[in-house]
Amino acid sequence: MTQQALANYFSLHRRYHRSINLERDFDKTDAIEGYVLTERSSEALQRLVTAIGNSKAHHAWTITGTYGSGKSAFALYLTALCTPEDSLLNQAAWEVAERTLPENSTLFEEIATHIPSEGLLCAVAAGAREPLGWTIIRALANAVRQVWSRKRKPEAMQAILDWDGEISVGRCQVTDQQVLTAIQQLTRATSLEVLLIIDELGKNLQYASYHRSTEDLYLLQQIAELRHEEYQVYFLGLLHQSFVGYSEALSAIEQNEWTKIQGRFENLQLIESSSQMTRLIGMAIDQSDSIALVCNQQAQSWHQALQSTLIDQEISAKVLASTYPLHPLTALVLPLLCTRYAQNDRSLFTFLTSDEPHALTRFLQTHQLEDDRFSTLKLYQLYDYFVESVAGLASQVNLQRWVEIQGLIQDARSQNDEDILKLLKTVGILNLITSTGSLKATPDLVALALCDRPDDQAALKHWRKQIDALKKRGTIIYRSQADELRIWEGSDFDVEAAIVKQIEEQARVSLAELLTATHPLKPIVAQRHYTTTGNLRYFEQRYVDSLVSLTELQTSLKGADGLIVYWLDTEAPVNVPAQTLEGRPLILVTTTQLDLLRIRSQHLQALKTIQKNASELTTDGVARREVSHRLVSADRLLNETMQQAFNWVENQNQCWVEGEPRQIVNTREFQATLSDVCD
Structure with a gap:
């Protein structure tokens, strides 16, 4: 009997082995070979194509779908279709259409009618956890390099490249108005309509949510509402979920504002049967x-x-x-x-x-x-x-x-x-x-x-x-x-309803109390001081808010050499004392992500209470395991939020050491500060 691995007889088409990267692949013909225009992608393409040149149509879209649903491949195909008609990319795109569309499809005529022979200028970039304006500048810079790769650039186009260089080192002060102006300058300088595509737009929305920033959302709104000049700008953003899905850390009012802004965009679905x-x-x-x-x-x-x-x-x-x-x-x-x-x-x-x-x-x-x-x-x-x-x-x-x-x-x-x-x-x-x-x-x-x-x-x-x-x-x-x-029997215990009930009962519990229960703080040792002197000195850590008088703070741990307090209020304290009531060094650190910390700590505390007190879990193994699974997830989410809330690198946490403001840039420097206080 002969035996050979199935890999000798079956393999995967090469194009499926590598995920599409718009910035890397948008000028490569082999990246669209094998692409299939399905029923859903054909419908989406038709809606986009028929809007080109139509001043009354939508000019801003989002495509929402899970990872692997074909968003990037579709966008890549669209860029190929929008290249000049004599280009190899355009010819490859037409070959895909001829191979996969029905012979009587009206899409052939609509593509030929609406996309101009000179094509559109495609400005593409992959989103990142950065200001949206930066990502758009990167997309515009990619377009500038396409057009002016070997010739002198207009001053406005060189400015785009300069901003792109600043972004690459994380130091760019470009304003949203400058971004909007740059988009319009690009259309005028090239005498072409511009197709601006941002892949992974959700990463920018995550950044905006994390920093509680509305500017990026308003920039999106302004792009969607750009008035029609001689050359139109079209915008396409690719997302894993709706805008609101990226704003779970925000208040209901803020989420409502995000929903309103998404309403400026026509959403296209690529979900296949x-x-x-x-x-x-x-x-x-x-x-x-x-x-x-x-x-x-x-x-x-x-x-x-x-x-x-x-x-x-x-x-x-x-x-x-x-x-x-x-x-x-x-x-x-x-x-x-x-x-x-x-x-x-x-x-x-x-x-x-x-x-x-x-x-x-x-x-x-x-x-x-x-x-x-x-x-x-x-x-x-x-x-x-x-x-x-x-x-x-x-x-x-x-x-x-x-x-x-x-x-x-x-x-x-x-x-x-x-x-x-x-x-x-x-x-x-x-x-x-x-x-x-x-x-x-x-x-x-x-x-x-x-x-x-x-x-x-x-x-x-x-x-x-x-x-x-x-x-x-x-x-x-x-x-x-x-x-x-x-294989399952089901459960009569509604875990979700029990969580909601517990959270309602926690409404009057302070965030400091919640975090003390769900994420207790351990004493922290002044490590360098101990290494160099042999004396073990440690600081007690505690959550406090404006309900507590800073001048009356005392250590509660026997032998603690100082106190670190984490301030859980939106406004920083006006006066921070140098010492506790009994004369020990006091360090105060402000906190970010307060709303999200409350949501996550309430959720975790609710699950802990249910696990401890719900008598139904004794006999309901399904509900018991569900609560256990949810506890693991809730604990992980709170830990992640704590890391975000105390992130020295982001430079959002203020620090007072013995009554004096101190800029801390990383955890190592904070540790060193503790030893300095003890020396």
Whole structure:
């Protein structure tokens, strides 16, 4: 028998191995080769193209979608389409349209009619955690380099490059008005309409939220409302979520303002149907000629066996064949799982191309073809990637299902029975995506999901026997009326409602009390002083606010040599005493992120109270595990916020040492200050 790794017969198209980077790839023809204009991307393209040259149409858009949903690839294709008609990029873009659009598509004529022969000037940049004006200047600078790469630049264009140089070293004072003026100067200097695209715009919004800045939002609004001059400016921002999704740290009033500004932009969706995503999987996988015949034969058998499942899917045997070596049910379930549960670092194409454990690439390297027979990548292996490889599921929808499924499977490991684990994971994955429709976990579908061939009667018999055994044990539940296997029982305890109730009861609790309970501070040692003198000196740390009189502060820890207080008020204190009431050195540090600290500490304290006092958790294992998962996540989020709130590098924390203001630039300098006080 000859055995060879499946990687010798299956591979991924090269373009899917590397994520699109607009700044890096926008002038490369090979970056758009293989791009597919799907139904959704064609609709989005039509709305954009028909707005060009139309003064009454929207000129500012956002595209919202999860990581891996094709936003950057779409934007890259759009830039290629907007290059001059005699360029290689434009020709490559037309070839994509001719290859993937229906012959009778009206989009051909609309592209030819609305995009001028000289094209548009594309100014592109990837967003970053920096002021939005900086990112836009970087995009404009990229455009300037396109046009004036080998000739003398107008003074206004050189100014853009100068600002870009300052941004690269983190020292730029460009104003929003100068940014707006630079955009208009670029259109006039080139006599071209400008397409301004910011990828990862969410990073700029995160920066604005972190710094509680409204200027960046108003700059976006001003760009959306730029009046039509001789040459129009078009703006496209790519996001993972809506504006409000990046503003969770802000107050309700501030979030409402963000929502109003997003209303200036027309939002485009690139979310494909699950059937279309299954087709895209097939387009991404290359099969050698020697294996294609085997795949086609098996796909024909599967298409017949899954007729009732495929009735709503519009999936042909040819499409199923193209998705091998994925099991046909994996090819159908994978898009649904990505759409509903994928994290920012988990997407359909990440699963296909990454070298992570349980991903397709690793599967191809570790599984073999043996005499025209090979294992397909099944649903239980999908579970291993999406559930066991993904942390931080506590923020996901249907958390109770995740928690119970993981808990049951974890408990089953003690039995050392791989078949039981495979079966539970298969049922669990199907439970996660649906409890109705053709992909629900019927006993027959679960058995088929564990077989490489639908006509393997011995394997089917084995798995049906295993299913019956788990039903008898009560490990899985069979709902006869729905003809569905379930791995979770559910919970009658509403964790979310309990959290809300606890937070309401905490309304009068001060932030200092909340943080003392949820993030207690330990004494801190003056390390250099101890190393050089041998004397152990330490400072007590405490949270305080304006309800406390600074002149009456005392240390509460026996033997403490000084007191560090973290000021939890929006206004810095007017007078900071040099010493505590008993004459020990006093250091005061102001705090940022106060609203977010309150939200996160309230959430964590609510969960701690529920875990300690809710009697229902004693008998409700599902709710108990959910609270435990949420606690881990809430603790992590509060720790992250604490790091943001006390970040010397950002230079937002003020410090008084023994009554005198002191500028601290990093944690090491703060530590050194403690030793200086003790020396």
